[in-house]
Amino acid sequence: MAIACFRSSGVAQNPQPTVQLTTEPTVGKILPFQAAAATPQSPALLKLQALNTSGKPLKDARIHLSILTPPQNPWFATDFPIVEGTKLLDIETIAPDGKLQIQQILPIRGKYQLLVNVTPVVANEFTPIQQNLSVSVAENAVKWRNFAILAAILLLVGLAGGWVIGGKQKIQPGEIAPSQVRLLLSGLTVVAIAALLFVNISAELAESQTHSHHHSHEDSSLQEKPTIINAGIKLELSGDSHATVGQLANYQIQATDTKTGKPASNLAFQIETIQLEDNWVAFAYNGKTDAKGNFAWGQQFFDGAPHRVEVEFSPKINGDNKSSPLKLTKAIEVEGIAPPLSLRLISLAYFTGIIAIGLVIGLRLPHPQTK
Incomplete structure (x- = not known):
């Protein structure tokens, strides 16, 4: 019995096949996508390495990778709430x-799930691996700084309003309210008008950008x-010419020998998905066509601007190293989706709450005594 227990414990302690993940930049330094950033943004490099029980790379493996975005959090939404949980x-x-090595822009903060399934190309060559990895993306410090500045401004507005209203004020004959209160209400009216103008101008700009997206796509x-x-x-x-934010678009490469009609396998290629407005790379991958001469993948376009998928084949495809690369291109029109009204109302409630806190504090502030 003791020998049997020892053997069973030894089997349980044997190392298992695993998938190792490394990133560039390292985890903790990866930042989410920032729209209209002052400096060009590059996708994060994700490297997956399947290892056997001895810690050596597995040979002739088939790797299936799915990347899931952080789950939805309506109380603290990200810059792209439609992308959450997709x-x-x-x-x-x-x-x-x-x-397996890919480059991928990670659009929002939070914890991404990488679902990895590794199976042998030759049946029973090794035990399949199913592993759930994760990559945490911290929020950009600039966003926290901007939020702190905005919160401080709103708090000061509330403090000033509460201090003015809380003071001892005299109503002159013929006046409905003291001059300080009327001045405060006038300021709030100006702020409300400015907010309405901002919303209307933003809507017009969004509509004009939609038209420019359409023309850019054309x-x-x-x-x-x-x-x-x-x-x-x-x-x-081949694949989808129209995509929607929050949903996968599917694409496929097919290589065929025109003389024999058979698939052309083992052809090296490079995929790049480029956002056309600002010309940044959202996804990139280097690979080869399989035994059927094809390669398929699905990706999401989190940005509502038009994109272009480019597939460049190595010059060695025709046996002449001096020939120029062969490039396939496909234009993608992306439909953006506005955030739900509930999220905007929650944000409005936060800002209103900050002003209310300042107002309550301002009402309790002491006022100078008048003689």
């Missing part, structure tokens, strides 16, 4: 050395090249 990326590829669609035939190889890029 699937950001879905990709499956053959990894001869057990490695211009970029003229440069589409979803199919190329070169040196007996037909390359095709």
Whole structure:
């Protein structure tokens, strides 16, 4: 019995196949996407390495990766609330050395879930691995600073209003309210008018940007090249031309030998998804076509601007290293979705609450004694 227990405990303590995750920049230094940033933003580099029980890379593995965004939190919404609790990326590829490496913009703060499924290309070559990894993205310090400044301003407004209202004031004959109160109400009216103007101007700008997005898409669609035939190889890029924020759009690469009609496998390619307005890369991946000559993936466009998917094949595709790369392109029109009214009302309640706190404190502040 003792020998049996010892053996069972030894088996339980044996190392298990695992997936190792490394990132560039390191976890803790990855920041969420910032719209209209002053400096160009680059996607985070995510490296997955499947290891066997000895800690060595697994050979001839098939890796399926799904990236889930942080869950919804209506009380502390992010810059892209529609993206919360959705699937950001879905990709499956053959990894001869057990490695998968992608570049991906992480749009919001919070904890991302990486669902990894590793299976052998050859049946029963190794035990499949299912692992749930995570990447935490901290909020940009600039956002906290801006919120602190805004909260301080609102608190001061409440303090000033409470101090004015709480003072001993005399109503002159013919006046409805003391001059200080009337001055305060006039200031609040000006602020309300300014807020209404800001909302209306923002709505007009959003509508004009929608039209510019449409025109940008029309211009970029003229440069589409979803199919190329070169040196007996037909390359095709197919998938959704219209995408919606919060939902996956699916794409596929197909390579075919035009002479034999058979799939062209093991062709190296590079994928880049580019946002057209500011020209930043949202997703990038280097891989090869599989035995069926294809590669498929799904990705979400979290930004409502038009994008372009580019797939560049190595010059070695036609055996001539001096030839220029073959590039497939596809324009994507992205439909943005406005945040729910409930989220905007919650934000308004927070700001109103800060003013109310300042007002209560201002009412209790002492006033100078008049002789």
